Amino acid sequence: xxxxxxxxxxSGLRREVLGFFGxxxxxxxxxxxxxxxxxxxxxxxGQEVREVExxxxxxxxxxxxxxxxxxxxxxxxQ
Amino acid sequence: xxxxxxxxxxxxxEVNSPLININVTRNSDxxxxxxxxxxxxxxxxxxxxxxxxxxxxxxKLAEIFRDRVESGGxxxxxxxxxxxxxxxxxQKNKGEDKKVLDFFAPLIPKDDYEALEASLYLRKKFSExxxxxxxxxxxxxxxxxxxxxxxxxxxxxxxxxxxxxxxNYSREDFKEIYEVIVSxxxxxxxxxxQMSDYEITQDLRRKIDLSKKYGLDFVHIxxxxxxxxxxVRRWIEENKGSLDFLNKEIFEKEGIIIVELLL
Numbered sequence: 001x002x003x004x005x006x007x008x009x010x011s012g013l014r015r016e017v018l019g020f021f022g023x024x025x026x027x028x029x030x031x032x033x034x035x036x037x038x039x040x041x042x043x044x045x046g047q048e049v050r051e052v053e054x055x056x057x058x059x060x061x062x063x064x065x066x067x068x069x070x071x072x073x074x075x076x077x078q
Numbered sequence: 079x080x081x082x083x084x085x086x087x088x089x090x091x092e093v094n095s096p097l098i099n100i101n102v103t104r105n106s107d108x109x110x111x112x113x114x115x116x117x118x119x120x121x122x123x124x125x126x127x128x129x130x131x132x133x134x135x136x137x138k139l140a141e142i143f144r145d146r147v148e149s150g151g152x153x154x155x156x157x158x159x160x161x162x163x164x165x166x167x168x169q170k171n172k173g174e175d176k177k178v179l180d181f182f183a184p185l186i187p188k189d190d191y192e193a194l195e196a197s198l199y200l201r202k203k204f205s206e207x208x209x210x211x212x213x214x215x216x217x218x219x220x221x222x223x224x225x226x227x228x229x230x231x232x233x234x235x236x237x238x239x240x241x242x243x244x245x246n247y248s249r250e251d252f253k254e255i256y257e258v259i260v261s262x263x264x265x266x267x268x269x270x271x272q273m274s275d276y277e278i279t280q281d282l283r284r285k286i287d288l289s290k291k292y293g294l295d296f297v298h299i300x301x302x303x304x305x306x307x308x309x310v311r312r313w314i315e316e317n318k319g320s321l322d323f324l325n326k327e328i329f330e331k332e333g334i335i336i337v338e339l340l341l
Contacts, residue, residue: 005082005097007146008156012104013128017153020140055158059150067158069196069216076165 014054021062025051031064043071081145088138089115091124098122101156102139105129168199175202178237185245185252190260193217193225197232204233227263234266234300234336255292264288269301269310278313282321282339290341297323299337307335 009017015025023041024034031049033039040048043066055067065075079087085100086092098121105127114135116125131139143153154162172179175198183191200213218226231237241259245252258264265288267281285297301310307330314337323339330336 006099006159007081007102007143007151007153008099008159009102009128009153010104011155011157013102014155016128017102017143020143021147054155055162056152056154057147058152059147062147065152065154065158067155067161068220069161069199069213070192070220072158072162072165073192073196073199076162076169 014051017057018051018054021057044075045071081142081149081151084138084145085124085142088135088142089126091115091117095119095122097124100124100126102126102128165199168202172198175199178242181242181245182237186256189221190224190228193221193228194232194237196220196225197229200229201233223263224261227260230263230268230300231259231266234268234298236266240265255294258288258292262288264292265294265296266298266300269299269306269313271303271305271309273309275309275313275316278309279317279321282317286321286323286339286341295341297339297341299335299339301335303333307333310335310337 018024018031019034022034023031024037026032026037029050029052031041031051031054033041041062041064043049043053043064047066049064049066053066053068054064055072056065057063058065065071082097082100101123103125114127114130116127117123118125126139128136128139146153178198179191179195182194186194196213196217200210200217203213204210214226214229217229221228236259241252241256244255262285264285267278267285269278273281282297282299289295289297299310299314301307323341
């Protein structure tokens with residue numbers, strides 16, 4: 001039953017949620033590792049992720065999901 | 079204890095029916111009025127007011143988020159989840175769109191196929207009178223002008239009404255003409271409110287030349303919205319003499335105009 005219950009957050013809480021996972025946002029608006037700001041997090045297709053593009057996180061090694069139509073279309077086919 | 083049980087324990091929540099969604103909110107509309115949470119039993123949703131939580135509960139909530147992901151789940155921004163859910167539904171109910179995609183899958187580059195797939199979804203949402211501006215921008219950002227052209231051509235029905243016919247008529251010519259149409263957006267001008275008369279004229283001149291070069295005897299002008307419809311009508315009247323075309327078949331319905339210029 002847990003798997004059927006979704007956990008979501010408002011777009012206004014993006015930074016807080018990123019903080020839950022040890023991430024931060026640099027001056028250019030790109031999501032980075034808190035402990036190593038030179039390390040950018042990557043999306044499912046290997047691209048860096050801007051805060052405004054941050055759509056979610058999935059299992060595994062914290063794969064970051066971008067919120068654009070093409071990224072989500074690919075995800076919907078998995 | 080599962081992440082969901084931990085969350086219920088955090089707020090001492092007992093609910094009679096399973097929860098479909100937990101949404102952590104900023105409560106910008108103050109609907110939660112300082113409360114830490116609120117349950118909508120009918121919608122089976124729990125709203126957590128993040129700003130209304132003491133620091134200790136915020137830390138526990140952070141752990142719950144991490145537990146959720148580490149246990150194989152996902153966390154989503156709520157609008158992202160709404161779009162993703164709609165895309166899952168779309169994948170199961172593609173209808174005629176699937177036929178279009180299956181037809182072009184072996185014929186066009188992979189990026190074009192992805193742009194077409196996204197554009198078909200955008201077209202469906204447009205037909206449902208939803209705001210598609212972000213979806214269109216997403217396609218343009220990912221695939222550039224080429225993706226934007228595919229999106230315009232798809233919405234206007236060119237893939238079904240013209241390109242399939244073109245392939246069936248002449249497989250040898252298909253690749254070259256497809257490339258011209260998609261990369262240079264030949265065959266059609268999509269008038270937007272940002273275009274000046276000069277820009278419309280220049281775009282049409284270029285496409286009339288391209289169409290003639292590749293044996294296409296028409297160019298279409300598209301406009302959406304009252305203002306663009308007026309622009310298209312006025313432009314045709316003012317330019318009929320100077321550019322060599324006959325205008326035929328003005329289609330005008332529900333805020334869309336399409337004019338065929340015969341060359």
